[in-house]
Amino acid sequence: MRSYMAPGAAVPRALSTGLPTAMAKTPKSPLKPDTRLVTAGRDTKSQYGFVNPAVYHASTVLYPTAEDQVAHRSRYQYGRRGTPTSEALEQALAAIEGDACAGVALLPSGLAAISTALLSVAGSGDHVLVTDSVYRPTRNFCNGVFKRMGVETTYYDPLIGADIATLFKPNTRAVFVEAPGSQSFEMQDIPAIAEVARDKGAVVLMDNTWATPLYFRALEKGVDMSIQAGTKYIGGHSDIMFGCISANAKTLPALKTVMQTMGLCVGPDDMFLALRGLRTMGIRLKRHNESGLHVAHWLESRPEVLRVLHPGLASDPGHKIWQRDFTGASGLFSIVLKPTSEPSVLAFMNALALFGMGFSWGGFESLVILFDCGEYRTATRWAPGGPTLRFHIGLEDPDDLLADLEGGFAALAAAK
Ligand SMILES: Cc1ncc(COP(=O)(O)O)c(C=O)c1O
Numbered sequence: 001m002r003s004y005m006a007p008g009a010a011v012p013r014a015l016s017t018g019l020p021t022a023m024a025k026t027p028k029s030p031l032k033p034d035t036r037l038v039t040a041g042r043d044t045k046s047q048y049g050f051v052n053p054a055v056y057h058a059s060t061v062l063y064p065t066a067e068d069q070v071a072h073r074s075r076y077q078y079g080r081r082g083t084p085t086s087e088a089l090e091q092a093l094a095a096i097e098g099d100a101c102a103g104v105a106l107l108p109s110g111l112a113a114i115s116t117a118l119l120s121v122a123g124s125g126d127h128v129l130v131t132d133s134v135y136r137p138t139r140n141f142c143n144g145v146f147k148r149m150g151v152e153t154t155y156y157d158p159l160i161g162a163d164i165a166t167l168f169k170p171n172t173r174a175v176f177v178e179a180p181g182s183q184s185f186e187m188q189d190i191p192a193i194a195e196v197a198r199d200k201g202a203v204v205l206m207d208n209t210w211a212t213p214l215y216f217r218a219l220e221k222g223v224d225m226s227i228q229a230g231t232k233y234i235g236g237h238s239d240i241m242f243g244c245i246s247a248n249a250k251t252l253p254a255l256k257t258v259m260q261t262m263g264l265c266v267g268p269d270d271m272f273l274a275l276r277g278l279r280t281m282g283i284r285l286k287r288h289n290e291s292g293l294h295v296a297h298w299l300e301s302r303p304e305v306l307r308v309l310h311p312g313l314a315s316d317p318g319h320k321i322w323q324r325d326f327t328g329a330s331g332l333f334s335i336v337l338k339p340t341s342e343p344s345v346l347a348f349m350n351a352l353a354l355f356g357m358g359f360s361w362g363g364f365e366s367l368v369i370l371f372d373c374g375e376y377r378t379a380t381r382w383a384p385g386g387p388t389l390r391f392h393i394g395l396e397d398p399d400d401l402l403a404d405l406e407g408g409f410a411a412l413a414a415a416k
Helices: 033-039 066-070 084-097 110-121 136-149 161-167 190-200 252-262 268-300 319-325 342-351 398-415
Strands: 103-107 127-131 152-156 172-178 203-207 225-229 243-247 305-309 332-337 366-371 388-392
Touching: 033 084, 033 268, 084 103, 084 243, 084 268, 103 110, 103 252, 110 136, 110 172, 110 203, 110 225, 110 243, 110 252, 127 136, 136 152, 152 161, 161 190, 172 190, 190 203, 243 252, 268 305, 268 332, 268 398, 342 366, 342 388, 342 398
Parallel strands: 127 152, 127 172, 172 203, 203 225
Antiparallel strands: 103 243, 225 243, 305 332, 332 388, 366 388
């Protein structure tokens, strides 16, 4: 089987090697996302008929002749610059992103993907706009490395929409968006922000880990670089470190330069597992979506809960934007408890048997963490009205999760 492309789509090139990544055998009609997830990046002919690509543990590539070596005449140059394993993954990710994607960069973590994308769009003397709801380590990068480099960061209210125009300076190069915020879950009006950025000559970078390209078509909504922490839903099993950036034609050349000059690449086993995870991401996300909403609705009805922060709920302030721009939700959301003592919240968490207490998310297992955005926000005030917990709803039977949460609330009441 060959890799399938949308009819008329340009054949993407591997960012690392610059070689065409797909030998298109064009299907009669554009393929649906779930079919692309299964077929993209597969070239079984070059894999001796095996369904999956080999895991190339590779650095040196040998050239057949001195003439070939001098002329760099080889499909692959060096392990860091691309192998059949990395090409298969790049090709699959590009196919899922769609025609607006000019190339995909593979990085050793989600945070590495974020920092690499940012480094490719701003340098000394530049200014960037970053949502106040951003993943906290992204903020640390801006406040640390960017500041030392002489890049100024202004944090903005995630709900700002088109009014972001007022924050632009002559040297504003990029706007960083994340929707929803991965703790506080505000939705952002990304098409409105992207339109302003385009008018002002800046680019838009998005952390699209929550929705993935399956539920938010970032590049088609005006985003120039869409970033995913592949540690989450791409991997799906809490066992890899991986990140990726899908870039459009405008942002790809600078991204390529940063990738190559900084020598960034991913270990072959993690690339293989990322590609394997991608094959089932569609059905896993569907289940995370359904179970997440089921548990979120149930939590909304609990007397201990003040609010559920989930854009898929009609009660959520971001619901209209979510309905307009997104086609699904993942399994990550937060709740605000009615005011209660910290020991009672800890008793709730300790009583849960099916929710692990750990950072990260997107794996098959359910998780819970206690968080406080107020510790680091600077452009907006975080005053939710009670303690805040973030849940990741995994692939367990949701009824078992509800029973477990029921036990948690009993422990909360007992510890009050
Ligand atoms: C929204 C979001 N973006 C990026 C990352 C970073 O991913 P990684 O842990 O792979 O560096 C995380 C990790 O938790 C995250 O939640």
